[in-house]
Amino acid sequence: MNHFYIGIDIGTTATKAIVFTNEGKMIQQYSKEYEMYHPEPDWSIQKPAEILEAVLMCIEKITENTSPFFISFSSAMQSLIAVDEQGNPLTELILWADNRASAEATKLKESSTGKQFYQKTGIPIHTFCPMTKILWLRENQPDVFVKTYKFISIKEYIWHHLTGEYVVDSSMASGTGLMDIETLTWNNDILAHLGIDESKLSEIVSPKHQAKTMEGNHTLVIGGGDGALANLGTGAMQKGRMSLTIGTSGAVRLPIDKPFIDDKMRTQCYHLIDNQYLVLGAVNNGAVILQWLKEAILETEESFESLFEQAGSIESGSNGLIFVPYLLGERAPIWDASAQGTLLGITINHTKAHFIRATLEGILFGLLSITEILFPDKSQRKEITIMASGGFAKSDVWLQIAADIFQMKVVVAQTIEGSCWGAVMIGLEAFGINTNCRDIEEKIFMPNPKHELVYQENYRKFSKVYEALKDL
Numbered sequence: 001m002n003h004f005y006i007g008i009d010i011g012t013t014a015t016k017a018i019v020f021t022n023e024g025k026m027i028q029q030y031s032k033e034y035e036m037y038h039p040e041p042d043w044s045i046q047k048p049a050e051i052l053e054a055v056l057m058c059i060e061k062i063t064e065n066t067s068p069f070f071i072s073f074s075s076a077m078q079s080l081i082a083v084d085e086q087g088n089p090l091t092e093l094i095l096w097a098d099n100r101a102s103a104e105a106t107k108l109k110e111s112s113t114g115k116q117f118y119q120k121t122g123i124p125i126h127t128f129c130p131m132t133k134i135l136w137l138r139e140n141q142p143d144v145f146v147k148t149y150k151f152i153s154i155k156e157y158i159w160h161h162l163t164g165e166y167v168v169d170s171s172m173a174s175g176t177g178l179m180d181i182e183t184l185t186w187n188n189d190i191l192a193h194l195g196i197d198e199s200k201l202s203e204i205v206s207p208k209h210q211a212k213t214m215e216g217n218h219t220l221v222i223g224g225g226d227g228a229l230a231n232l233g234t235g236a237m238q239k240g241r242m243s244l245t246i247g248t249s250g251a252v253r254l255p256i257d258k259p260f261i262d263d264k265m266r267t268q269c270y271h272l273i274d275n276q277y278l279v280l281g282a283v284n285n286g287a288v289i290l291q292w293l294k295e296a297i298l299e300t301e302e303s304f305e306s307l308f309e310q311a312g313s314i315e316s317g318s319n320g321l322i323f324v325p326y327l328l329g330e331r332a333p334i335w336d337a338s339a340q341g342t343l344l345g346i347t348i349n350h351t352k353a354h355f356i357r358a359t360l361e362g363i364l365f366g367l368l369s370i371t372e373i374l375f376p377d378k379s380q381r382k383e384i385t386i387m388a389s390g391g392f393a394k395s396d397v398w399l400q401i402a403a404d405i406f407q408m409k410v411v412v413a414q415t416i417e418g419s420c421w422g423a424v425m426i427g428l429e430a431f432g433i434n435t436n437c438r439d440i441e442e443k444i445f446m447p448n449p450k451h452e453l454v455y456q457e458n459y460r461k462f463s464k465v466y467e468a469l470k471d472l
Helices: 048-062 102-109 112-121 130-140 142-147 154-163 188-194 226-233 287-297 304-312 352-374 396-406 418-430 449-469
Strands: 005-010 014-020 026-033 070-075 081-083 150-152 167-169 203-205 210-212 219-225 241-246 250-256 268-273 276-283 322-324 342-344 385-389 410-413 441-445
Touching (some): 005 154, 081 142, 130 142, 130 188, 219 268, 226 268, 304 396
Antiparallel strands (some): 241 250, 410 441
């Protein structure tokens, strides 16, 4: 008997539901978008009810003609909602991009206590981290802090609505800055620093944790965080592979078999499942920057495909135009919520197409700076294959630019919906079902050595801009 399996990815801009076979073939998909709001400077929030509605709609639509064996979940990480005892939100959903906790994060990061916390969790002290957001609530909204029954993520909020449980998988928990990466338990020293105990948090469970919906009509698997699942779903958990994901944000992730802690506090470490971990760097400024360029600067209704085509008409290096795209502050590797964007080298000869290409190149330069930390010896990179995923993997132009900037082979897997398929793979393992998915490389982009020198020079300049201007 053939079974079908549903992966649901609760993303920053939309929830996506996809029906798969156990071979990884996509049968059907449905998605529902929602808004991000910025009611005050440095605030980035969403409405939990709108995301819950989107998830429920996706489940309803995707199961109209399909009775799945299970539904497994992926979710954007580092979100925070304070809820009361009835599960009602006391705050909006505070996103990873929200920088309101900058003062609290900076103070803690510069202290010996902050360094000790990083050593325990593998999560840098920064405003993206839910731990710093809890600190902000304690200092700035003490009435909410006192009333809070649980501090949870959007995934926990939805899981509780569906099952009545307050649980969080170890993959999601590893991104909070509250979990000990060695023991996979909440760290009591950090909780004491925040003035809370374990009762204020969900129970940590395996990504293979299962439950029935309260109506009993669906079997659910809790799954993991979107980044780790993207690695799994695109085949990037294999040795010799590195994941490069660009969606709203972006990340470089390398699979490892035990926790890794960077002595300079530049990288993150996440748990996936069992003895599988990821060392990574995530950036705030992914494709959201291209969207900003299209809507706020170019003010065009042209498709993104048209913008990519125009970028492809420009020579590598954008004729010396360099964009440092820190418009939302930045996470790895600089961890500075107050960082700002810079355009360098503008001349009268630069056109709209140059600005588009420089934006694509600048986003990739930010991710290259993380890769240099993971591979200090440049020669090591030659043996590594980049597995591409996220929205950028739909653009051949952007993928070729990535191959040329990184000077590494770039592969697009059979499905670029890596997070959804990764969630299903966790579910298949939970039920002991073998996947017959073949490791198919759908597209391959080889680096052009003729472009190496121009990108080396542009990246050299890119790397100096932030340090030169940050005090100004």
